[in-house]
Amino acid sequence: MHEIVERIKNKDVRALARAITMVENDHPEKLDLLSDIFSLKKHALYVGLTGSPGAGKSSLVNRLISHIRQEGKTVAVIAVDPTSPFSGGALLGDRVRMNEHFTDDGVFIRSMATRGSLGGLARATKDAVRICDAYGYDVVIVETVGVGQSELDIMKIVDTTAVVMTPNSGDVLQIFKAGIMEIADLFVINKADLHGVGKLKALLKELVMMTATEKHMTSIVKTITTENKGIDKLWAKIKEHHDYLYRTEEGRKQRIQQQELEIYELIREEIWRDVRNYLESNNELATIEADSDPYKLASKWYEQWKKEGERK
Numbered sequence: 641m642h643e644i645v646e647r648i649k650n651k652d653v654r655a656l657a658r659a660i661t662m663v664e665n666d667h668p669e670k671l672d673l674l675s676d677i678f679s680l681k682k683h684a685l686y687v688g689l690t691g692s693p694g695a696g697k698s699s700l701v702n703r704l705i706s707h708i709r710q711e712g713k714t715v716a717v718i719a720v721d722p723t724s725p726f727s728g729g730a731l732l733g734d735r736v737r738m739n740e741h742f743t744d745d746g747v748f749i750r751s752m753a754t755r756g757s758l759g760g761l762a763r764a765t766k767d768a769v770r771i772c773d774a775y776g777y778d779v780v781i782v783e784t785v786g787v788g789q790s791e792l793d794i795m796k797i798v799d800t801t802a803v804v805m806t807p808n809s810g811d812v813l814q815i816f817k818a819g820i821m822e823i824a825d826l827f828v829i830n831k832a833d834l835h836g837v838g839k840l841k842a843l844l845k846e847l848v849m850m851t852a853t854e855k856h857m858t859s860i861v862k863t864i865t866t867e868n869k870g871i872d873k874l875w876a877k878i879k880e881h882h883d884y885l886y887r888t889e890e891g892r893k894q895r896i897q898q899q900e901l902e903i904y905e906l907i908r909e910e911i912w913r914d915v916r917n918y919l920e921s922n923n924e925l926a927t928i929e930a931d932s933d934p935y936k937l938a939s940k941w942y943e944q945w946k947k948e949g950e951r952k
Contacts (some may be wrong), residue, residue, distance in 0.1 A: 641676060642676070656771060656775050659673060660764070660767075674770065677774045678770060685778065685779045686782070687779065687800050688797065689781065689782070689783045689784070690802070695806050697804050700804060706871075714777045715747050715780075716747075716777040717750070719750070720751075748775075752765060765793075795822075795823040796902070800881045801826070802874070807834045807837045807839070808836040826878065827858060827860045828861050830863050830864075845860065859877045859881070861873050918941075919945075
């Protein structure tokens with residue numbers, strides 16, 4: 641672990657990729673690795689792009705990378721894709737849409753599979769973001785799979801969440817679902833050359849007015865990725881929101897809340913790993929029948945696991 645961390649400190653991109661693979665595969669020494677990585681954090685700007693499938697998120701990320709690179713900043717992209725039912729790997733591999741950046745040493749692109757996560761993100765996404773930060777990338781972009789009402793994990797990871805929408809795609813109804821409405825720090829109307837932009841923007845403005853605070857109002861940006869329009873304004877609004885978070889009490893509270901959620905998740909993972917090992921080592925899972933009462937079994941096995949821990 642120490643060797644990998646040292647190689648990451650020395651800008652070894654192979655060590656970066658290996659570290660991400662280790663956290664994806666739930667390596668036994670993962671927590672030790674991540675603890676060492678955490679001490680190297682450089683406070684990169686974390687940006688999340690989420691939205692319905694077909695909204696043009698990958699094309700938007702591609703344009704955004706080019707714009708950020710023009711400022712001389714380095715960029716890491718974690719593109720989270722659905723899971724292949726056969727290999728367990730990323731199914732779409734959206735990084736193919738960003739192939740013009742493959743030879744750029746200032747850009748790192750990694751596809752990750754959700755591996756069954758219902759939150760629109762792979763479980764190891766947060767860890768991958770931290771590793772990219774420790775490596776020294778100035779900006780880390782997380783692109784999620786298409787999300788629905790319950791798939792809102794992106795807000796737990798990034799500083800600024802941009803919800804990408806397109807006119808006449810059914811998104812007009814989606815925006816009024818509470819989850820999507822609450823996570824947006826920035827609305828992006830992509831494919832803004834299509835009919836229906838005015839209607840969508842008017843609805844978004846109404847929504848923004850209802851949810852705005854005295855100090856902050858969610859921005860709305862129109863983009864046309866095919867013509868590279870609106871990308872400069874999008875990047876400006878992202879930086880503006882980031883600055884707002886780091887100079888206000890609201891931003892401090894958000895970071896503390898994210899830390900709390902992450903600590904709970906790490907504890908939950910460790911408990912589940914311990915419980916699973918106990919059940920497997922005692923062959924308890926073999927007793928499950930098609931009509932077994934899951935509530936009784938869960939309660940029984942949990943109590944057995946606790947007693948086992950007390951004996952140790």
